[in-house]
Amino acid sequence: MTxxxxxxxxxxxxxxxxxxxxxxxxLLEGRELSWLPSYGPEMRGGTANCxxxxxxxxxxxxxVTHPDVLIAMNLPSLDKFEKDVVPGGKIFVDSSLISRKxxxxxxxAYYIPATALASQENLDGLAxxxxxxxxxxxxEAVPYSCxxxxxxxVVSARHTDLIDANKRAIALGxxx
Numbered sequence: 001m002t003x004x005x006x007x008x009x010x011x012x013x014x015x016x017x018x019x020x021x022x023x024x025x026x027l028l029e030g031r032e033l034s035w036l037p038s039y040g041p042e043m044r045g046g047t048a049n050c051x052x053x054x055x056x057x058x059x060x061x062x063x064v065t066h067p068d069v070l071i072a073m074n075l076p077s078l079d080k081f082e083k084d085v086v087p088g089g090k091i092f093v094d095s096s097l098i099s100r101k102x103x104x105x106x107x108x109a110y111y112i113p114a115t116a117l118a119s120q121e122n123l124d125g126l127a128x129x130x131x132x133x134x135x136x137x138x139x140e141a142v143p144y145s146c147x148x149x150x151x152x153x154v155v156s157a158r159h160t161d162l163i164d165a166n167k168r169a170i171a172l173g174x175x176x
Contacts, residue, residue: 001056003141004064007128008049008081009073009094011039014128017154018071019050021132025142025150026054034062047076054141069139071131072098073114092135094127110134117172126169133173144174 005022009015016037023035032055039048051064065084070091072078075098078091085091087106096115112134114127123130136144147170155163 002059003054003069003139004067005052005054005069005071005135005141006049006064006067006081006084007052007071007073008047008077009071009128011048013048013073014125015039015048015073016050018128018132019052021150021154022052022054022142024154025146026052028146028149028153029142031055032058034059036062036064049077049081069135069141071135073128073131074098075100078102090135090139092131092138094131096127108138110138112173114173118169121168121172123165123169123172126165129166129169130173133170133175135173136170137174144176147171 007015007018019035023033026033034053036051051062053059066086068086068089070081070085073094078093078098082102085107090108091102092110092112094114095111096113102109112131114130117130118124118127136142147167151163151167
């Protein structure tokens with residue numbers, strides 16, 4: 001089984017970290033994978049996207065042109081990538097920042113007010129992790145049971161104080 005995921009938004013929204021988490025979770029599960037970040041020169045505030053492929057067989061190319069899963073953290077990302085999602089794919093939208101609905105009828109759309117939830121729950125800056133929790137629940141691309149072990153690997157030593165908040169945000173998005 002292969003799952004191609006595209007995460008897109010503005011720099012500073014945790015797009016690359018979300019991709020890194022998914023890739024590391026796949027690695028810990030013994031899957032074949034690729035992680036390909038892409039961002040503009042501004043980094044914070046510029047555009048950013050990240051392609052992740054999780055597979056049971058070797059990955060031939062890290063390029064995701066037709067994702068099975070799109071995580072859109074802002075309107076320009078939804079506008080740009082919605083058409084590329086495969087029929088039957090899943091689109092996850094941060095409905096706090098994106099007011100329009102997915103225009104396609106051949107995909108499943110999920111609307112998560114992630115930015116608003118993060119603010120309400122004192123998890124500012126972790127809308128990406130709330131989105132990730134919902135993605136894990138709806139796609140099963142990686143098992144929820146990998147959250148603890150993955151989080152301790154992807155959060156840098158100088159930010160270990162953020163591990164619990166990140167795990168809480170994932171749990172919130174997952175519905176636990």
